[in-house]
Amino acid sequence: MADTLARTTLYEEHVALGARMVPFAGFEMPVQYRGILEEHTAVRSNVGIFDVSHMAEFRVFGFGAFDFLQRTLTNDLSSIAELGHAQYTLMLNEQGGILDDLIIYHSGDLEYLIIANASNRFSDFQWLASLAPDDVELVDESDRTALIAVQGPGALAVVAELTAAGWDVPARFELAEATLDGAVACLIAHTGYTGEDGVEILCSARDAPIVWRLLLSFPHVTPAGLGARDTLRLEMGYHLYGSDMDSTIDPISARLGWVVKADKGPFVGSSAIAELRRTGPAHTLSYLRVEGAIPRPGYAVLHEGVEVGKVASGSFSPTLECGIATAYLPTALAGIGTEVEIVVRKKTAPAFVVKAPFVTSTSLSAS
């Protein structure tokens, strides 16, 4: 197995920084460098950088690109009609199950850039290719594209230092071309998945080590691994594909109805979603705060002694210093304040349903 794992072009950088490398979505990726808590705190209070080059990038272009994507994805693409704008969206199967969650950028005239989960790269591309008409071209650019997330309250200032005078960071959920340090061509997107302000830098995979070192030349920038990325996103209640959703789970149950636009016309999965909206979901993704124990994926959730669900995502929250989790609960129990118990090995720990996000004061919520 180990010899089949892929590496990003930053692999040597991670090893040199003392990272602990783990298999993730077919790649050898850094789970942590000095420690998850330290890296988590660096992102919440300063700046952290993440190698997320394992993620997939697809470019979709041609005269039919808009119509094709409008029929294939759930969000309304007409709201990113302006060049450089981006949105969060989903790709569903006909039954309304979530095939992937994506960020789509209107990257050029008749052209869109999709960032997808690494674990879904090949199935996503195959799905898109099977539905694409003749006047649309699809290119899988994942191997030659690097992605580095720069996240934290100080992130924009770091990026501003590295770009030319007069270059402005694009508005939130927008994308712009830039040249870093006068030499490296890249795309800078004002997006992220940590709950902090920040950007994601797309560049040629070949140039990634240069960008990585430029960012680390600032003493207050900390390399952060997948461990911190997971605790940061969970504190915000952001979904993780494979844990909080998969092809058997629909967006209404997953509380992602806000990215499924019924009024834009038919799209793959739209009739299944319309039916679900009529009947209401049997189960709903719920956010749990847990006292005195750390919930882990798969732990049973009890209500009045009866198992009503299992932990989907669960971890220690470094910010709140308690356990936090998501779980699909019967919709009647998904209301805020419902008291449940989580089976933690031989004991149970009290938990209650709260509103997402778990952590409310971040540089993003303040901006």
Add this chain to the structure above:
Amino acid sequence: MSHPSDRVYSKEHEWVRLDGGVATVGISHFAQDQLGEVVYIDLPASGDSVAAGETFGEIESVKSVSELYAPLTGEIVEVNGALSDSPETVNSDPHGEGWMLKIRANDTSELDGLMSAEEYDAFVTES
């Protein structure tokens, strides 16, 4: 940090230091390094009995849960209560302030099968 030679070590990465008939137990520097930042420890109560080779508690880092195994049989006479508020002490001082239990040993010869610091260093280098 090395592993001090005033104590013995188990294959499950606990250390034991005998003082009269009372054994102090904790986890090794190697173990805490592998675990990463400790955020939660579940320990038994004073007065409970433990048996060699059986679990007596759990230790959790952000990412993982590990069981703690008793290296000897006896009665717990003291538990390091400070760890419930400051579990990170296990990372910063695993062989000192990060101790977990003091056990009145039934039979100190149980420790004969454990490793010296030198043997343990070799053991963790191999694994």
